[in-house]
Amino acid sequence: MSDSHDRPGEEQAPRAAAIQMASGPHVSANLLEAERLLAAAAASGAALAVLPENFAMLGQDDAERVEHAEGDGDGPLQQWLKEQARRHEIWIVGGTIPLEAEAGRISAACLVYDHAGERRARFDKMHLFDVTLPDGREQYRESASTRPGREVVVLDSPIGRLGLAVCYDLRFPELFREMSDQGAEVFAVPSAFTAQTGRAHWELLLRARAVENLCYVVAGAQGGFHVSGRETWGHSMIVDPWGGILAEQEQGSGVVSAPISLERLRSLRKRFPVLSHRQMATV
């Protein structure tokens, strides 16, 4: 099947943007940078932009993260996201921000705002990063400060039916299959992969989730050296349903964008109906 020479409707297709940052511990500095990148995304003609996981603060200890948590529906980070969406007239998948969950734990919430600043969705990161990396030097216990989400979220957006997942969620294909069953055409995956695991798995996982579900993937990530001493992998990218990388930002701050052609997606799904060939589907 031809691929790159067969892109009906791409000229008129809405664009999506993936934003990459190397966030530090200072919220106001991160927000200034995020605003610069959102403005650039809007200027590139994107209808929707995906911010990275923890765009507003990275590298804090658990206590600080819990301290920054906001009540659902009201708080400076939520106000900021709403205002940015309205100001730049762009849909924002707001990476993650900490929302109050229970004593001592937050929810890593991915909020979606439309171009008028109305909140359209909330997804809480479902799978938590409780691992020791194979080299034995990096350890994470995300569940100590974060309560896992339980609910799968798929919503209509200007770039198609959008499913939400955060970072480590990318390793759980059953979540993406469920979103696919709920009609997802595009996955937004705000992330902060480690440099070590990112090098080995990031592109592989993004392209696998795209190909096995015949979906676009828009992944905005943390990418660089952080004040905390951590290094994140970056390589924010937009992947098409055939697994091709349409745009990529390898390292550092930046924004990349690409057209999301549902016409192309539908014609591909029609000619290559892998989603209707499932033998073990539970639905």
Ligand SMILES: O=C(O)CNC(=O)[C@H](CS)NC(=O)CCC(=O)C(=O)O
């Ligand atoms: O801690 C912060 O400040 C921001 N949050 C993160 O970095 C999160 C939780 S620790 N990172 C991941 O989920 C990495 C997953 C990953 O790298 C993999 O699956 O390989």
